[in-house]
Amino acid sequence: MGNSVLQKSPEEIKKMKEYYSKFLIDKLPPGSVFAAKTPSCAITAYKSGKVLFQGKDGETEAARWGTASAPAVKKKNVPGSHLPKNIGEISIIGSDEVGTGDYFGPITVVAAYVRRQDIPVLKELGVQDSKNLKDDKIIEIAKQLVTFLPHSLLTLHNEKYNQMQTKGMSQGKMKALLHNQAIHHVLEKIAPEKPEAILIDEFAKEQIYYAHLKGQKKIIKENVLFSTKAEGIHLGVAAASMIARYAFVRHFENLSKRAGFTIPKGAGAAVDKAAARLILDKGMDVLPEFVKLHFANTEKAKKIARV
Numbered sequence: 001m002g003n004s005v006l007q008k009s010p011e012e013i014k015k016m017k018e019y020y021s022k023f024l025i026d027k028l029p030p031g032s033v034f035a036a037k038t039p040s041c042a043i044t045a046y047k048s049g050k051v052l053f054q055g056k057d058g059e060t061e062a063a064r065w066g067t068a069s070a071p072a073v074k075k076k077n078v079p080g081s082h083l084p085k086n087i088g089e090i091s092i093i094g095s096d097e098v099g100t101g102d103y104f105g106p107i108t109v110v111a112a113y114v115r116r117q118d119i120p121v122l123k124e125l126g127v128q129d130s131k132n133l134k135d136d137k138i139i140e141i142a143k144q145l146v147t148f149l150p151h152s153l154l155t156l157h158n159e160k161y162n163q164m165q166t167k168g169m170s171q172g173k174m175k176a177l178l179h180n181q182a183i184h185h186v187l188e189k190i191a192p193e194k195p196e197a198i199l200i201d202e203f204a205k206e207q208i209y210y211a212h213l214k215g216q217k218k219i220i221k222e223n224v225l226f227s228t229k230a231e232g233i234h235l236g237v238a239a240a241s242m243i244a245r246y247a248f249v250r251h252f253e254n255l256s257k258r259a260g261f262t263i264p265k266g267a268g269a270a271v272d273k274a275a276a277r278l279i280l281d282k283g284m285d286v287l288p289e290f291v292k293l294h295f296a297n298t299e300k301a302k303k304i305a306r307v
């Protein structure tokens with residue numbers, strides 16, 4: 001389902017007009033050669049060669065005439081397309097977080113400073129978007145990163161998380177506070193040196209991010225950039241993400257030790273069962289130290305444990 005655009009020659013457009021002859025409509029939009037309306041798709045061909053397929057069967061109908069060249073993705077939606085062209089090569093503080101979607105375990109936020117001259121070393125070490133790597137590989141690389149990259153690691157344990165959440169603070173606001181603080185720490189560590197930019201893996205639009213920070217004593221704004229999928233844009237964000245993951249996994253190991261069994265990641269059915277087991281073994285009271293209570297998993301776990 002959806003709209004499609006094709007670029008076609010005048011000959012092809014003529015053929016299309018014949019093909020849709022039964023469905024042609026009289027009222028032509030400005031600049032168009034023909035317009036047709038089938039029961040499930042509106043087709044408009046323009047003098048420029050662009051042919052628009054709109055409606056339920058837009059894509060299917062366009063596919064009849066060749067590959068849909070442009071499922072009309074606007075350029076601004078491509079991650080990082082709004083950033084300076086050389087963004088991947090400059091010295092930045094990258095910032096990312098882990099654990100926000102996991103029922104068990106803390107949120108870990110890391111800001112890390114990667115200078116231009118560190119980039120080849122990071123590549124050599126295998127730093128990349130951690131979504132492509134297994135945890136053991138991430139840990140192996142992150143252990144080296146923490147020895148030489150100026151960074152700040154903040155951990156929001158669930159006990160505190162649950163307190164803040166109960167008071168009405170959104171997870172978005174918690175993340176904004178943590179990112180701002182981690183970046184501030186790194187700026188202090190590297191002063192008087194300054195990064196050329198600060199790149200935050202975007203979890204909220206810039207306006208919302210700063211709305212969350214309203215009232216904070218120190219709000220970092222200078223040269224702060226946001227992008228989705230920022231781990232793929234600068235290795236500084238990838239490095240921050242790997243260190244955050246490393247810390248997260250270590251906390252998980254500790255939690256598993258305390259629970260007496262291996263705790264699963266994520267927020268799926270395995271997690272419900274593990275939480276139920278924890279409730280049965282240790283009682284409801286320990287739950288706030290282990291999990292993000294407001295997740296739907298809590299109710300599911302209680303049902304399984306029959307409490």
Ligand code: MG
Nearest residue numbers: 096097201202
């Ligand atoms: Mg992220």
